[in-house]
Amino acid sequence: MKRHIIAAVLVGAGILVAFPLFSMTYYTMVRTSTPEFCASCHEIKPAVMAWRASTHTNNAVGVVVDCMDCHLPAPHRTFDFFFSKTYHGAKDVVKHFLIDEYDREKNRQAAYASFTNEECQKCHRSLLTMPHNRGAMRAHRSVLYARAGYEKKCIDCHYDLVHDDKAQVMFRQYRKTPYQAKGLRVERLEMQRPQPAKGV
């Protein structure tokens, strides 16, 4: 009898402690996951402005792709997701006080380096079944079923898409010229290039 009371007290205390802790964590996660929160750092603000004017926000189907949808690991990698989010949050605060100037281009390249196709393919999954839109079917196949040594990232061809500064808001449905990827980034091709011997 006594043991049951102890167990009940412990469970009750656990709930009393854990529930507020859990809700606060959840609340914090939700509050810190919005583009508005990201834009509260002045370093990130231009990126958010550019994103707001991009086709990832303005399109005929009304889909809005938030910062975290691309910039954090896919949620099914739950541990990575929470770890990355916490790590980046803490790092950004420290960096904010440590560095003089935010190098947007450097950070752009770092973001490209950290992206995997999983983030893009949360939404862009049906790449080969667009009968009205056959462009790049070969290229998409070569990404989905890559030969060893020829693995590619989505962003190798689709870059400067969201965070390029625009003079006006882009609406996907009102594009003047059809969208096309830019082709393999030259930097990526340069990586294939042998390094010349010194002194030649």
Next chain:
Amino acid sequence: MRKMPFAVCLGASLLMIGGSAVAQQPNFPKVKEYRIERNIPPEAQACIECHRAATPGIFADWAKSRHANANITCLDCHLVQPGDVDIAKGHEKYYGRSDLPYGESRYKVPIASIVTPKDCSRCHPDETTQYSRSKHANTLEIIWKLDPWLNKGMNSDNERKTGCFNCHGTVIAIDAKGSIDPTTWPNAGVGRLNLDGSKGSCTSCHTRHRFSVAEARMPEACDQCHLGPDHPQIEIYEESKHGTMYHAYKDEYNFNAAGGTWTAGIDYRAPTCAGCHMSGSGKVFTTHDVTERLSWETQAPLTVRPQDFKPFPAQTDWQTERGKMRDVCRQCHGDSWIDDFYAGFDKAVEEYNEVYFKPAKAMLDELYAKGLLDKTKFFDERLEVEFYELWHHEGRRARMGAMMMAPDYAWWHGFYEVKFRFANFMEESRHLIETGQKAYVAKDFPNATGNTERPKEVFPE
């Protein structure tokens, strides 16, 4: 009542005759038809309709291509984004011309004349990646690191445009008016440096607007550049058994086999250039790096392994690559045949290096060291020309002739000439050393006016 349909018919046929006369060009007795039956953007339809009238040759080429088959239109390659530097500004005026079909502003899209490997990579990324590793793509960098004509300014800029850069490629530039600089264009050189930073031109081998795989499989695709006294690969091929069999049997060749299926002994009897250097064969995969399967640099002054070629060390291992080439040979030849062939080739390379090149190079260095030859320029002293021709002309013919089994090039155009060149070079050099007399320096070397500055686009740092 009964006459009405006749009148309508007559009227309609008169209209048709009138209409087709506009589109018809004298050297195309029947215009290639094109009915828009599949989904393409209206802007692309405008390109096609206008260009089949304005440039029927381009249209007919495209219409016969696999691109047309796959519904890939002008726009898929030529479209650029507003604000790009290479927008063809002159092209926009056509959208205001009411005499042209589809000459309306609603079809206006920004386009570029030059299509680059980067554009092709939108659909062919792996081919582009392979190509970007090749010496083809990087040939401008290589020649600027090695070549005395460029580095010492021994020829003129126009001699380079019409000669060197026609094959090696120009550095495409935009002039003050915003159009493509005419000294850099037209050009389809394999190492052309494009405005988007990509290197080369896929249309060197897959000429526009057919972009045919069959064409690139034929030796004729290579012979615009790979000929002549300094690297007569096509003449060597013609003389080889492969070449003679190709000419005898090419009518039976199935050049249009799907990529990755072109099979030695079935689709072709003897290989073409591509058959050995590029196409998949046996277990060896196709590559667009034409220099991948090499095991010797037979064009270099001293023959070295591709990974040791200093201006552009290949990221390959020569033994692996020789293994691949042997697998290609094995589609038609037995192992002992291949072994014995390579023994002869390796021996030719060794003899060229040790017996001819190294002693000649040592002698040249000695002459420079003793001040008997002047180092400020090249080609302005006879011995420099002799030395150049020893490796750049006859020495290459000897090695390449041995490699591709053309006896006349290996011997009469090759080692035979190397031998006498060497003997004369040594005789004249010794004469200078014995007498201490300085070599005659040409006082009137003609047209040595070319720019000696390395293009910063090729050497950014």
